[in-house]
Amino acid sequence: MTSLTARLAAAALAVPLVIATAGTATAGSKWTYKSSGSFASASWMEEGGLPGVAGNYHVGFLEVRGDKAFDVYGDVTDWSCDEGELPPEFGGGHGEEEPETGCTFEGNRFIYGDSSMVKFTVDRKLNAATLVGNLVVSDHEGEGPVSPTVNMTWTGIGGISKSTSAETYTDPSGAKSTYRTTQTAREGDIEGKIGLMIFDNAPNEFSYGSFGTYRTDERTTTP
DSSP states (O other): HHHHHHHHHHTTTOOOOOOOOOOOOOOOOOEEEEEEOOOOOOEEEEEEEEEOOOOOOOEEEEEESSSSSEEEEEEEEEEOOTTTTTOOOGOOOOSSSSSHHHEEEEEEEEEEETTTTTTEEEOOTTTTTEEEEEEEEETSOOOOOOEEEEEEEEEEEEEEEEEEEEEEOOOOTTEEEEEEEEEEEEEEEEEETTTTTEEGOOGGGGOOOEEEEEEEEEEEEOO
16 A cells, blocks of 8 residues: 555646747746646556456546646556455556566556546545546557546545645756746545446555646746
């Protein structure tokens, strides 16, 4: 669970994919913009065979982030494991045919979507989040894309946390930019499905979700 939590915490603090449009900074000027939105993340491991998919363990990750326009991205790593063996966490060692765990790497499938394909909502009080619609899933070469139905719900559990990250960068011209992201998040119990992947069947110890809101500010000063 701790590794699952760490991965989601790192992903949730990433710079938002959707950023407000702003003008180009001129010499001796100050330039600012702000953006805000919602996010949800999920990690899971499904045991058992799936029609048309190799392997008996399927380790997945998904994140959705944005405001009125948003992006969905993620991946699933498929493994064939001997009885009593578990795959490397999150499919670590992509491309290794014989990991030390006694599992054989079968391949990766990539998940993506946007606001034209799915509807994403987060309750203002962070009681729940939902993602419904259709996603696109394809292999590493982009072949064999399918469009599974997604119907996921994150139900808030535990307390609400707030965190802030900041970064300052000065480019060769001397322009100084400061990025600051404030995030309010809550852990979420995951229910629902993506295609044949049913979250209610995923072992709780290998499933983790979180959701919330973010606000990003950027300030740039040119010499």
